[in-house]
Amino acid sequence: MSDAVLIERHGSILVLSLNNPPVNGLGLALRTGISEALDQAEADDAVTAVVIKGAGRMFSAGADISEFGTPRSLADPNLPSVCLRIENSKKPVVAAIHGVAAGGGLETALSCHYRVASTKTRLGLPEVTLGIIPGAGGTQRLPRLTGVEAALKLITSGELAPAAKAQKLGYVDEVVEGDPLEAALAAAERLAASGALRRTMEIEEKIAEARANPGVFDEFAKSIAKKARGFDAPFACIEAVKAAATLPGPEGLAKEREIFKGLVGSSQAASQRHAFFAEREVAKIPDVPKDTPVKEIATAGVIGCGTMGGGITMNFANAGIPVTVVENDPAALDRGLETIAKNYQATVDKGRMTQEDMDSRMTLITGATDMAALSEADVIVEAVFEEMDLKKQIFGALDSVAKPGAILATNTSMLDINVIAAATSRPESVIGTHFFSPANVMKLMENVRGEKTAPETIATVMDLSKKLKKVGVLVGVCDGFVGNRMLGPYLREAGFLLEEGALPAQVDKAIYDFGFPMGPFAMMDLAGNDVGWRIRKRQRAENPNNLRYSDIADQICELGRFGQKTGGGWHDYDDGRTPTPSAKVEEIVVETSKRLGIERRKISDQEIVERCLYPLINEGAKVLEEGIAMRPCDIDIVWLFGYGFPRYRGGPMFYADTVGVKTVYDKMCEFHEQHGDLMKPAPLLEKLAKADKRFADL
Ligand SMILES: NC(=O)c1ccc[n+]([C@@H]2O[C@H](COP(=O)([O-])OP(=O)(O)OC[C@H]3O[C@@H](n4cnc5c(N)ncnc54)[C@H](O)[C@@H]3O)[C@@H](O)[C@H]2O)c1
Known part of the structure; x- marks a missing residue:
């Protein structure tokens, strides 16, 4: 047996310590260790009960991320079967929880017959933030302990609740100051003496109400519709909890597994995993080592x-x-x-x-x-x-x-x-x-x-x-740095699309449907159109050229339509915030096409997304080549946190990898031919496309 699980005897109780530093990720060795230790406990008449605790800083933060995407993550014994093994143990199993019990860590604890947590513990199922659902019984066991509504809130938000709240909601039985081991040993003794085991999957009372009122799931879905727009995982979580309330236990578990497997390989999950790791990666700066002195900021x-x-x-x-x-x-x-x-x-x-x-x-x-x-x-x-x-x-x-x-x-x-x-x-x-x-x-x-x-x-x-x-x-330094520099081609193309046949509301809707909180015109109206006007004037003075330029934005500014703050910009804002199409702007747009001799055509939403986003990605490739951004993930984080790029698409460079760098490059070549040099593919984009590589390979 490996030392992934440390085993000690406290009287007649076998204490298992999960031991996979730094966070006791539930890797294969740990899962095997738990199973084998439970076999050992059952086979040994001198053992009356088992306590599971975490060694080191915490109980367990869940899956072992070093196994992500490898066959080991699903290899037997997998986590669902380990959880069932714990739950079905003939001898009582008590969880002694300190630090954090998250994801698979909490699912393991939920399978135990009793849970003791120390006051400072936080417990929850954050899988939704990685684009998946809990896949080892979490969506089935949690509602049986807390009731459906609380479980829906916890699982769809991914919240790690403090121990006191977890106890109030019902998924922790006892909260103690300091090390929970002693209280867990006492509970194990009590359970062993009573002979009665409370198996979570057998608890029915808390889910009975939802079974009688299945409308609760649709109502809950409606309540998160705005916040979770575009994300698959929160709605999949609801479906899984619904299975807990409407199906017999084993079928509910099977349904959860099926939903989990459907999501874990999805591009949304891959994108959200990328965002998670990218957020950590950006803190690392190759030429500024970790031990560089940091000054104290007291004032x-x-x-x-x-x-x-x-x-x-x-x-x-x-x-x-x-x-x-x-x-x-x-x-x-x-x-x-x-x-x-x-x-x-x-x-x-x-x-x-x-x-x-x-x-x-x-x-x-x-x-x-x-x-x-x-x-x-x-x-x-x-x-x-x-x-x-x-x-x-x-x-x-x-x-x-x-x-x-x-x-x-x-x-x-x-x-x-x-x-x-x-x-x-x-x-x-x-x-x-x-x-x-x-x-x-x-x-x-x-x-x-x-x-x-x-x-x-x-x-x-x-x-x-x-x-x-x-x-x-x-x-690094350049005009607009990373974010505003890449915003340039995005806004530029949005303007050209107007000249060619689109209207601001259509462009905004296509980009909103892609997943941004708002489209380019609504965004400019919020920021103030005068800001961009000043920038364009400066840029044109500094760098005069004969490249295509749309003056619709300038015409709008000349009318004093600076956006929300002036009650109108690209859109009208009668009540201050809600955009409605502006007849005046439509007139300017249509007149401009006429003046330029452009025959207005129907433009598809797909073209809008590609015309706005591919040049943005192309600019990102230039930013990388010039060393202005260190890595693609730095660009992704700028766009996720600064501009509302949908997290479930991972950021522009990850999105390019998802649709295929070659797809983006081919389209840019087409645009280049149709629209001229502003659309010239970046050398790096070309190089990657021709080598069949991704930005992630850089
Ligand atoms: N507004 C945005 O969305 C935004 C976003 C990112 C960065 N920025 C940048 O932030 C900076 C400020 O922008 P803002 O939007 O807050 O502008 P603002 O006009 O709202 O505020 C500028 C403030 O600076 C004060 N000020 C001017 N000269 C001063 C002086 N000599 N000493 C002390 N105060 C002085 C002004 O009185 C004014 O209150 C600009 O460099 C801008 O490019 C703005």
Whole structure:
């Protein structure tokens, strides 16, 4: 027997310790070990009961990820049969749970006859977040312990609930302070003495109600329809729990297995697994090793308390970091601080934050009108207007105010970090921290390294991203960095599609149906069309060319239609937020086609998706080639967290691998022929397509 399961005797009780560091993943050796130990317990008359616990930090976090995609993950004994083996044991089996019991770990515990957890334990079934359902009885056993409604909520959200909540809901029997072993041993003794075993699959009371009222499943599906739009797994979870309530036990288990197997090889599951691993991968920076010193961030400063500066200030306060925010104009400072208070108040009013929390966050925020107030800050984030001369002036002034070693960050969306850094005598401390709007909500921080940014500055800002509960992705300097640069061709093609025959609502719907939270025109209306207008003017002045250019967006801006904030943009917004088609915009679009001599044609939704997304992917290939992004997964995370790319498609580069790099390349060649040089395939895309390789192979 391997040492994947450590066996000890405590009197007449056999204690099995799951021992597969770091998280006791339920790999083949561990599963075999549990089965064999149960055989041993049953064969030994001196053993009266069994306790299963985890060695090390936790009970078990579930499947062994090193087995993902290998035959070992499904090899016998598989987890469903181990769970049945535990449940059907003739001698009582008690779970002693500490740390975490997640996924297969919790399914193992649910098969035991009694569960003791320590107060700090968290327990849940997070499979849905990886695009699958629990496949070892979790969807059948949990509702038998908690009732259907609680199980549906837990399984479709993937929530890891604290022990107290798990006990309240019924899937933990006893909660104790500290090590749960002693209480588990006592419970095992009691059960052995009583001779009565509570086998979870035999419990009926809790699911009887749903059996009488099967409408509960449709209602629940409706309640998550908006949040789970496009995802298969949450709805598959509902179907599996429904099987628990409507089928006899063994058939329910079989149904769960069938649904599980249908999903585990799906492209959604592959995409969500990719997203999960990519989120971890982006923290690794090859030339900034893990042991690079990280500076302590005890206090922060923000310059500019407008849309972004206000949100960034809130991020620091939310993380418990005292922050001083500077505006040069006292009236602007008052307005900015008021907006922050209003934002917090709205959260309090919705019951998502206590008044005390709001108060303590507000006391961490200090307003000032002089940059001298930032002399003690460990990090300073500049978020003034997007004007190079202003940024240079601010960084020059910061250089004389900030203490030595302070991180000087800019929230610029597009400007050259190297030029900004050159305005100081310490370019090694200068870095871009590109937050996304609304900055207190969006999880992405595109951290931009300049030529001279020091490894320590990078390590500190990547660490800061985590402290602010953001996902930091490190990128290099170019116009628009990774995200906004790739957004360029996407918006450009959306504009051309209008000239050729589409209308904004159709383009938006096709992209929404692809899985984005909104289409390109609704997005521009939200961000403010004046922002893009200014950028296009700058770009055209800096880089004049004869390439195709759609001026519809400019015509719309000339009418002052800047989007939601002006009550109209690409769409009309009579009530402030809901878009309705604009007759004026349609007139402009149709007139423009006429002026250009373009005969309007019917454009399919598929063409819209390909025309918008393939050039975006093509730009991603250029970004990779130029080393602006380190890896395809960095680009994917930028798009998943910054732009709402559907997680179940894994991000643009993973999506390209899913549809096939060759498919994307062939289509780009076709577009190139039809539409000219803006659509020229990137050399890297061509190289991969011709070698029959994927971005993942880079
Ligand atoms: N709005 C977005 O969606 C977004 C997203 C990402 C990045 N950004 C970038 O963030 C930065 C700020 O953008 P915003 O949308 O918050 O702009 P904003 O106009 O809402 O805010 C800018 C603030 O800076 C203040 N300011 C100007 N000069 C100042 C000075 N000398 N000292 C102190 N304060 C000064 C202004 O009073 C104003 O309150 C820009 O670089 C922008 O490109 C914006």
